[in-house]
Structures are given as C-alpha cells and as structure tokens.
Amino acid sequence: MGVVFSIFQREVLIAYKQASEIIQPLVFFIIVVSLFPLAIGPGPEILQRVSGGVIWVAAILSLLLGIERLFRDDFNDGCMEQYMMCGTSLSIIVVAKVAAHWILNILPLLLLSPLLALFLNMTMDMYLVLILTLLVGTPTISLIGAIGVALTVSLQRSGVLLPLLLLPFFIPLLIFATSAIESASLQLPYGFQIGIMLAMFLLVLALAPFAISYSLRVSQH
Amino acid sequence: MFFVISAVCLELKRGIVNVVELRDISCEKQNRQLFSDLNLVVNKGELVLLRGENGAGKTSLLRILVGLSQPQDGSVLFCGDVLDSSDDVIRSLIYVGHKPGNNPTLSALTNLKFWAAQRQLDVNNSTILETLEHLQLEGLEDSPTRFLSAGQQRRVALARLWLQIDAKLWVLDEPFTALDVKTVEMLSQHIGEFVSNGGAVIMTSHQAATIKCPQREFTLEYCW
Numbered sequence: 001m002g003v004v005f006s007i008f009q010r011e012v013l014i015a016y017k018q019a020s021e022i023i024q025p026l027v028f029f030i031i032v033v034s035l036f037p038l039a040i041g042p043g044p045e046i047l048q049r050v051s052g053g054v055i056w057v058a059a060i061l062s063l064l065l066g067i068e069r070l071f072r073d074d075f076n077d078g079c080m081e082q083y084m085m086c087g088t089s090l091s092i093i094v095v096a097k098v099a100a101h102w103i104l105n106i107l108p109l110l111l112l113s114p115l116l117a118l119f120l121n122m123t124m125d126m127y128l129v130l131i132l133t134l135l136v137g138t139p140t141i142s143l144i145g146a147i148g149v150a151l152t153v154s155l156q157r158s159g160v161l162l163p164l165l166l167l168p169f170f171i172p173l174l175i176f177a178t179s180a181i182e183s184a185s186l187q188l189p190y191g192f193q194i195g196i197m198l199a200m201f202l203l204v205l206a207l208a209p210f211a212i213s214y215s216l217r218v219s220q221h
Numbered sequence: 222m223f224f225v226i227s228a229v230c231l232e233l234k235r236g237i238v239n240v241v242e243l244r245d246i247s248c249e250k251q252n253r254q255l256f257s258d259l260n261l262v263v264n265k266g267e268l269v270l271l272r273g274e275n276g277a278g279k280t281s282l283l284r285i286l287v288g289l290s291q292p293q294d295g296s297v298l299f300c301g302d303v304l305d306s307s308d309d310v311i312r313s314l315i316y317v318g319h320k321p322g323n324n325p326t327l328s329a330l331t332n333l334k335f336w337a338a339q340r341q342l343d344v345n346n347s348t349i350l351e352t353l354e355h356l357q358l359e360g361l362e363d364s365p366t367r368f369l370s371a372g373q374q375r376r377v378a379l380a381r382l383w384l385q386i387d388a389k390l391w392v393l394d395e396p397f398t399a400l401d402v403k404t405v406e407m408l409s410q411h412i413g414e415f416v417s418n419g420g421a422v423i424m425t426s427h428q429a430a431t432i433k434c435p436q437r438e439f440t441l442e443y444c445w
Contacts, residue, residue: 002338018326220284
C-alpha cells in the first residue's frame, strides 16, 4: 500500500510541477464546448438537445489530449524500468498511475461542468445525469486510453495513431451516456444506461491493468 | 539415497554461490541473431565484465538478465529461482542502464526518495543528502534533474548503489559514461568494496577502469 501511495504522491507532485499539462486539456474542453453555441446558434431548445453529446465528445477529446503522457515520460527517462524492478506488480503500479491521472485530469472537468451546463441550457435533471455518466464513464476512458498509450509508448510518432486506435472503443460509452442524458431530459428512467456503463467500467477495471502492464513489457522489449 | 543427498547438497551449494544464472539464452533482434545458447553464471563476490563490439548484444543481454526483455529461448535464474519481476527477490537487484531513471522535473533528492519508497527501503532524507554530498552533488539536491549536466545526472542514477546496502547483484550498463576521473575512481572503489563484501556485479564498459576485486571477462562476439 505504501508503494501505491508513493507512486500516487509522485504523480501529483509531477503534475504540480507541470501544471500547464493539466490546464491545457481543460482550456481545450472549455473552448470546444463554447464553440458549439456560436456555431449552431443560441436557440435554447437546440442547445439543450445537443448539450449532453457536446460535453461528452469534448471530454473524450480533451482526455485524449492529455493521456498520451501517462507512460511516455516514465518510458523515456527510464523510470518505467525502475518500476518494473521495484518488486511490486506492474498491474498495481499502473492502476495507481491511472487513478492519479483520473483525479488530476477528470475531476477538474467535473468541477467545470456546472458552468458549461448552464451555458448549454441543461435542466437540473440532465445536469445530474451528466455528472453521473461522467463519473461512471470517464474512468473507463482512462483505463482504455492507458492500454492504447502502453501499446504505442515505444513509437516515436504516435500522435494521430493513438486517437485513431482509441476513439472507436469509446463509441458504446458515448451512445449510452448521451442516451441516459436524453432520457433524463424526457423524464424517462435512465438506470439501464447507467447500469451498462457501470458494467463496462467494472469489466475494464478487471482486465485493463493486466493488458496495460503486458503492453508496457512488450514495449520495453 | 547417496545420490539424492549429493544432489540436494549440490543444489544448496549452487544456491549459495550463484547469484544469477543464464541458461541457453538466445536473443534475436530485427531478424539478426545476437546470440544463441548462451550460458553464464555470476557468482557471489565476483565481477563479470561483459565485453564486445558495439551491437554485439551486451545491453540486450543485461536487459534479459534483469527481466526487462524476454529471451527468444532459455531461462534466467536469480538466486536459484526463475526471475519474476513482481517477486520480492528482485528488489535485491539494482540496474543502472543507459536511461537515468529519474524524472527530469523532480529534484535528485525527490527522485531518490521515491525510488527508495518504491523499493521499501528504510532510507531517510539525511541518508540521501549524505550520499549526494559524497557524489559531489551538494547544492544541487533540490534542482530539477533536467538542469544537471549528463555526468551529474549519471551520478544521481548511480547514487542508488550507495543507498541500497542489502543488494546482492548490480547490473551496470556503461556506468562510467559521462563521469569525470574522480567519480570513475570513486565508483571503481565502491564496486570493488561491494564485490569484496560478497556482492555480485555484471557490467559493460568500453572505458578502462581499475577495479580491485576478483573479476573475469565474458566476451560477446558480433554475429551477422
């Protein structure tokens, strides 16, 4: 447990030293969401209808922007080699790193979302479901994203490859999240969609750590 | 009965003497066979100098030895058991490779503190500071390592050899690279002391350094 805490603490300290790396995806997220009302007009009904999808797409894109550095720095400076020889399972180490990434990159998005929800004319019901879907869905994005990063970490230029590789995997998540928000806007039950998203998260949580650690080992080879 | 006892004694003896054993190791990279059916034993209280031309596969062999790369064939035994990176026993191995293993945004002190915590070593700040001072890095403990010169960064990486006193094996890939004459002497002396106290070292080096301890050379031939 001490090892996991130490890795978590290290990630927080590095993020503090490189605050711009956290702020940039956040600003990107705000700008993307702000562009939609300008492009499709200020009509409250249209904005309300597309709001869930807009915030979710912006969240996925901004996450992809920041996730690339999840393992790359450690891989390039040799810290990953030291992790692999510290005697703690690499699967546990990667879970600690992904958890730190989620807290440092996603929580600020959640904190910003009330402002953006207001901006896109979301009702309170829609907003609460949006938060719920982001809470349940974004850890899945982080874990799947980490697999993609681990697979491409040894490639010199994987800038476009990573989103191309990952985006198709986020489609089911996007469908269920926007469907839940739409159901909330129509005062319909949305438990089923949230349940499916939760099941996806649990499945990914069970399998992804092994896939990530295996991919990192292959990348080292 | 006699044979069983002899075999057990032999196994026990080997477990005590051998720190690491490579059995029939083969390695292929980019369709080139670097080496095949390679056998090597590194004993307690012994320094093995790995020699060979550039591209002969020295770094690849060291990475296989520490479990960072998988051999095409063969096995690596560490203290008599198959090497497992999640096993506690791997903590008694220190690897200093080409990469420094330090985050460039963090200071030398912080990097080493986290490294020690990950290895669950009982090392406090003052011990790390003393080690850094010993390696002529006083005044630079709190500077991000990206501001240090290549030689200073190398010294931060090598500080691990002073911090973990219970290590059994050091695997060093070109440890003298970028170091000044004084630090080369200091490191050579430290390696000599470690080996004399029963530690095992396997290292590559193209530089001439006088290390006073039992040693032997192992040469890898360049294969086309």
